[in-house]
Amino acid sequence: MKKSETPLPDLLSDLKGFLDEKADFYNNHDFIENDPVRIPHRFSLKQDIEIAGFLTATISWGNRKSIIHDAEKMMRFLEDSPFDFIRNVSLKELKILENKSIHRTFNGEDFTEFILNLKRIYSENESLEQLFLVHRNEENFYHSLERFRSAFLGSKQHRSHKHVSSTYKNSSAKRLMMFLRWMVRKDKKGVDFGIWENIDQRLLSVPLDVHTGNISRKLGLIQRKQNDWKTVLEMDSVLRVYDAEDPSKYDFALFGLGVSGDF
Known part of the structure; x- marks a missing residue:
């Protein structure tokens, strides 16, 4: 961790670890087909x-x-x-x-x-x-x-x-x-x-649709009910803390969990 970074609370840290794992799991060549x-x-x-x-x-x-x-x-x-x-x-x-x-x-x-x-x-x-x-x-x-x-x-x-x-x-x-x-x-x-x-x-956001929105709400990443730009910003406020260099990688985790039924 960089000196300038603030440690995440345990619950948020656990969620970040879970999303990092799922993003890595779904983000591979097999996803393309x-x-x-x-x-x-x-x-x-x-x-x-x-x-x-x-x-x-x-x-x-x-x-x-x-x-x-x-x-x-x-x-x-x-x-x-x-x-x-x-x-x-x-x-x-x-x-x-x-x-x-x-x-x-x-x-x-x-x-x-x-x-x-x-x-x-x-x-x-x-x-x-x-x-x-x-x-x-x-x-x-x-x-x-x-x-x-x-x-x-x-x-x-x-x-x-x-x-x-x-x-x-x-x-x-x-x-x-x-x-x-x-x-x-x-x-x-x-x-x-x-x-x-x-x-x-670093400026990218997760494409917000039914799948990513529903999973994000279940995980507590967002609270807004609508899938609109204000909710994109709400999601950004969390995911850019999780990974400021590559926040949109979490699209793989959220979308993958949504369409696969794994969550």
Whole structure:
């Protein structure tokens, strides 16, 4: 322990040990096979990983098998070369997506708009990372995610806007936080990519959804009943004490315990 650190009370220390053990247990290569993160793992080019990861994260609600199935459907449409496809696609080629079902309420019209937005973004930026940068005086992604939302969606009003969460409306932004974890977090376990160099993983939060929220309440990590941004901050206040350098690693513990039924 560093001299500047304050020892945790025994109960909190025991909980930290339990969560550290579970995070290590679930955070391994076997996790990839049944998780949506398997989709971007099909690629090696940075921009392919970003696009596949972002689109997969966008539809990541509901049954994981269904998410993976529908994300694979999107990759097939992108000819399994997302960056090249998006850079060169024409409006005429996208007409086929009209009236198509992609994933639940995310339909062909939404997918078309996302493709066009990505085409515009990559014409101006080498990487999506530039749109998520955190300013020096910011301690989390509250403002960063809203800046991304504005830049990605642009000024045009479209039904697809509902698929990009707004922290300014108190959303937990679970899917965007999951995408950030994939792109930013660096370790040697092989699940997360860690391909973004200009965002500090210390600023990451656990993607808050039904599984992580319910398990966190059972463990006493959070008290709020809603899965919203205020609860993300409440969880941060504990998990950043447990591991200030890598707080989002606890996503593996909380999510793993939730979906496995081990808790």
